[in-house]
Amino acid sequence: MTDIVIVNWNGGDYLKHCVNSLLNTDNKTLISTIFIIDNNSSDQSVEKISPDPRISIIRNNANVGFAKACNQGFKLCTASYILLLNPDAQLLPSTLQDASAFMDHREDVDVLGCQLLDDNGTISKSCARFPTARRIFFDTLGLSTFFPSLFKPAILMLDWDHKESRFVDQVMGAFMFMRRSIFDKVGYFDERFFVYYEELDFSKRLAALKGKSYYNTDIKAIHSGQGTTASVKAFRLFLNLRSRLKYAKKHFSIPGFLLVWLTTFFIDPLTRTAMLIVKGRFKETGSVFKGYALLIGDGLNIRN
Numbered sequence: 001m002t003d004i005v006i007v008n009w010n011g012g013d014y015l016k017h018c019v020n021s022l023l024n025t026d027n028k029t030l031i032s033t034i035f036i037i038d039n040n041s042s043d044q045s046v047e048k049i050s051p052d053p054r055i056s057i058i059r060n061n062a063n064v065g066f067a068k069a070c071n072q073g074f075k076l077c078t079a080s081y082i083l084l085l086n087p088d089a090q091l092l093p094s095t096l097q098d099a100s101a102f103m104d105h106r107e108d109v110d111v112l113g114c115q116l117l118d119d120n121g122t123i124s125k126s127c128a129r130f131p132t133a134r135r136i137f138f139d140t141l142g143l144s145t146f147f148p149s150l151f152k153p154a155i156l157m158l159d160w161d162h163k164e165s166r167f168v169d170q171v172m173g174a175f176m177f178m179r180r181s182i183f184d185k186v187g188y189f190d191e192r193f194f195v196y197y198e199e200l201d202f203s204k205r206l207a208a209l210k211g212k213s214y215y216n217t218d219i220k221a222i223h224s225g226q227g228t229t230a231s232v233k234a235f236r237l238f239l240n241l242r243s244r245l246k247y248a249k250k251h252f253s254i255p256g257f258l259l260v261w262l263t264t265f266f267i268d269p270l271t272r273t274a275m276l277i278v279k280g281r282f283k284e285t286g287s288v289f290k291g292y293a294l295l296i297g298d299g300l301n302i303r304n
Helices: 013-022 066-074 095-105 133-141 182-186 198-208 233-251 254-278 282-297
Strands: 002-008 031-038 055-059 081-085 089-091 111-117 166-168 175-179 213-223
Touching: 002 013, 002 066, 002 095, 013 031, 013 089, 031 066, 066 081, 066 198, 081 095, 095 111, 095 175, 095 213, 133 233, 133 254, 182 198, 198 213, 198 233, 233 254, 233 282, 254 282
Parallel strands: 002 031, 002 081, 031 055, 111 213
Antiparallel strands: 081 175, 089 213, 111 175, 166 213
């Protein structure tokens, strides 16, 4: 059996479509409980969900962040498997059955990811590698964009077509199929990451304990990829940058962290703005300045 955890924040109709894709007859004997953790949404997205005995909705009085909301759901799960699923994702009729069957026969795999397709059926590049300070620096300079054969992207594996199955450092949390026992070994998501990098940090800790993540192209799901922060670009940039700095402080050496810090504050805003101007997206440059203003206004709060 599988418990499913969905963290929702203003997911709109995506959440409804996601849940509907779960409640088909093929999944009737596979799903134990669908836990929807709602981070104080204001768009009535939860109210659009039809009542079902398999659905349990937990409503937070504030947006407590993605990592903390995930942990709320994880701690309620009792099934052997847990699927962390984005509200803008949808399962195909056989997705859950295929994932369960694979994990039943592969004890060497702790976390399973599937091939994610966008709304047009195109493969989304969804796997990540553990970043290094040097790769983040090269990424910020745009070297991985202009010379991908020489400089691999720091995190998201854009240099790989995602057409074959393989072990990877991290699979995207949009579809993260895990053994519940993994939390006894690794612990839960680090709640110091409000959003972004929490799955990467979790996978990093898993790998340190010899755990493995596997990307399986024979299992597929739909991921629209809009995300619930797509409409707040400046805030999203701020959260991403802050989490990057927190990850670097936690996992890199002092010189490595300092390189990321200098890169983030003195190179990234210039190259990010320049790329937007080159692409003719002048209006979006304001989001860069606002995002950095939020980061500075936060007091560079990366101590924890």
